[in-house]
Amino acid sequence: MCHFWYLADFTENVAIGVDGTTRTKSEIGFGTFCLDCDLPEIVYITAMSPIAFLMNLLWIVFGGVWMALGWVIAAVIMAITIVGLPWARAAFNIASYTLLPFGRKAVSRAEYSGRHDFGTGPFGLLGNIIWLVLAGWWLALGHLITAILLAVTIIGIPFAWAHLKLAGIALWPIGKEIVAADAVPFSRSTAQ
Numbered sequence: 001m002c003h004f005w006y007l008a009d010f011t012e013n014v015a016i017g018v019d020g021t022t023r024t025k026s027e028i029g030f031g032t033f034c035l036d037c038d039l040p041e042i043v044y045i046t047a048m049s050p051i052a053f054l055m056n057l058l059w060i061v062f063g064g065v066w067m068a069l070g071w072v073i074a075a076v077i078m079a080i081t082i083v084g085l086p087w088a089r090a091a092f093n094i095a096s097y098t099l100l101p102f103g104r105k106a107v108s109r110a111e112y113s114g115r116h117d118f119g120t121g122p123f124g125l126l127g128n129i130i131w132l133v134l135a136g137w138w139l140a141l142g143h144l145i146t147a148i149l150l151a152v153t154i155i156g157i158p159f160a161w162a163h164l165k166l167a168g169i170a171l172w173p174i175g176k177e178i179v180a181a182d183a184v185p186f187s188r189s190t191a192q
Contacts, residue, residue, distance in 0.1 A: 052103035052181075059159060063146050064099060067166065070142055071095035074135040086119070087131050090173045094166075097178040101162050106169050109177040120175040127174040136171045143167035 048056070056064075075091035078084030097104055110120040119127065128136075147163035150156030169176060 048103050055102040055158065056100045059101065059162070060099065062150065062156065062159060063163075064101070064159075067139075067142055067146060067163070068095050068099035070139055071098050074139060078135070084134075086127060086174070087135070090119075090131075090176070091135070093178055094169055094173055094176070097169075098166055101166065103181050104178055105181050105183075106165075106176045106178055107183075109175050112177050112179060112183075124175040128172045131173060132171055136173070139170035140167040143170055 071091050072095045075088045075095060078091060079088035094106070097106060108120070110116050118124070143163040143166045147160040147167065150163065151160035
């Protein structure tokens with residue numbers, strides 16, 4: 001599967017793949033798919049709405065950066081062990097989501113892409129159990145404590161809700177994918 005990232009308004013001339021490769025728009029088409037992939041998929045980075053931008057800015061100021069740093073620390077610790085590299089990748093993905101959660105959501109990779117892979121099957125279950133024991137519980141606890149502190153203030157309730165969602169992801173991150181909030185799952189996009 002290949003993922004190409006470029007702006008949805010098509011002002012960028014080059015699409016950059018997550019693997020570091022680049023393609024021009026003429027090579028992949030406008031909103032079509034990459035023809036040399038077994039399961040083509042393009043993920044568009046759309047412009048952030050002004051409300052999402054404001055919420056993300058306030059999120060960073062009121063504690064989002066500290067929890068994102070916690071995810072990065074967990075990812076680095078896992079990466080140092082070499083054996084923990086699969087968990088490190090998931091933790092880095094969720095660290096970016098923790099830094100800017102508004103306008104994006106975490107979904108099951110199997111439901112979103114329409115197929116199962118290594119992280120969504122039995123090995124993903126085992127990986128999530130190991131993650132829960134090693135790092136998930138303290139990240140979830142950090143999100144829970146932050147959510148409680150933010151919920152005390154009326155204005156902090158949207159941020160508290162976001163921390164509660166992140167606490168759930170902290171307990172079970174393997175097999176999740178971070179997508180735009182308005183992204184359509186593969187199964188629905190093929191039915192249209």
